Amino acid sequence: MSFQNQRVVIVGGTSGIGLAAAKSFVAQGAAVVVASRSQAKVDEAKQALGAQVQGHVLDFRSEDDTKAFFAKVGTFDHLVVTAGGAVMGPFDTLPTADVRAAFDSKFWGQYLTVKAALPYIQKTGSITLTSGVYGSRPPQGASTLAAINSAVEGLVRGLAVDLAPIRVNVVSPGLVDTPIYSGMDAASRQAMFQHVADTLPVKHIAQAEEIAEAYVYLAKNTFTTGTVIQIEGGALLS
Numbered sequence: 465m466s467f468q469n470q471r472v473v474i475v476g477g478t479s480g481i482g483l484a485a486a487k488s489f490v491a492q493g494a495a496v497v498v499a500s501r502s503q504a505k506v507d508e509a510k511q512a513l514g515a516q517v518q519g520h521v522l523d524f525r526s527e528d529d530t531k532a533f534f535a536k537v538g539t540f541d542h543l544v545v546t547a548g549g550a551v552m553g554p555f556d557t558l559p560t561a562d563v564r565a566a567f568d569s570k571f572w573g574q575y576l577t578v579k580a581a582l583p584y585i586q587k588t589g590s591i592t593l594t595s596g597v598y599g600s601r602p603p604q605g606a607s608t609l610a611a612i613n614s615a616v617e618g619l620v621r622g623l624a625v626d627l628a629p630i631r632v633n634v635v636s637p638g639l640v641d642t643p644i645y646s647g648m649d650a651a652s653r654q655a656m657f658q659h660v661a662d663t664l665p666v667k668h669i670a671q672a673e674e675i676a677e678a679y680v681y682l683a684k685n686t687f688t689t690g691t692v693i694q695i696e697g698g699a700l701l702s
């Protein structure tokens with residue numbers, strides 16, 4: 465029970481990687497707060513995680529909403545952010561408005577969340593953000609995600625210095641089977657998962673639980689800051 469008497473806030477903790485991280489923190493004794501935009505997802509997550517978990521509706525793109533959220537939550541120990549929208553497409557035809565919207569979500573949302581959390585996070589605590597393997601190895605059509613993920617990783621290095629002794633790190637996942645792909649039809653999704661799995665040294669894509677472990681490690685290990693944890697099945701080598 466490594467997180468007994470500690471509070472962990474997970475923005476994006478109602479689905480996918482964030483929900484898996486929430487389960488791991490709960491299993492290790494933490495008092496967990498999850499937040500995301502949809503009341504339905506918040507309710508489902510609370511049901512999955514247990515009655516002791518708190519849930520709030522939050523759109524992390526709004527500075528006012530993030531400030532009001534943390535004022536409600538109060539003092540806590542560890543912040544995890546897994547929320548974030550993305551966009552893919554050819555650089556020359558992808559509408560600039562879509563690219564800005566992706567930055568507003570995955571970069572500015574994480575930035576605003578950290579800023580609003582600061583008055584409430586313990587100095588002995590930690591902050592863990594989320595980037596992605598396309599920051600280091602973009603396929604065609606991923607230049608926006610390459611830029612966003614690299615910006616998040618740069619921000620983390622700066623914040624590890626600026627916010628010390630609070631530790632600040634980032635998890636960079638490869639392809640993970642989560643509801644982020646629920647908009648695709650089942651056959652195309654399965655074909656995409658299989659194609660990526662075939663290219664990876666580990667020959668499979670990740671389950672959310674395999675990525676969740678990294679957030680728990682980063683909250684726990686008091687000698688780790690300014691680090692990017694890459695969990696990508698060997699994608700950087702293939």
Ligand SMILES: NC(=O)c1ccc[n+]([C@@H]2O[C@H](COP(=O)([O-])OP(=O)(O)OC[C@H]3O[C@@H](n4cnc5c(N)ncnc54)[C@H](OP(=O)(O)O)[C@@H]3O)[C@@H](O)[C@H]2O)c1
Pocket residue numbers: 475476477478479480481482499500501502503505506522523524525546547548549550569570573594595596597636637638639640641642643644645
């Ligand atoms: N899955 C992958 O293959 C993969 C690979 C590399 C990187 N990543 C990154 O990992 C992170 C988590 O992805 P995932 O696969 O776990 O996705 P997911 O299952 O879709 O979960 C995303 C979570 O973020 C919340 N969210 C989205 N926009 C939000 C907003 N504006 N304000 C507050 N909450 C918001 C969603 O809930 P609501 O809809 O209720 O807001 C949901 O709880 C993302 O940053 C993603 O880019 C994922």
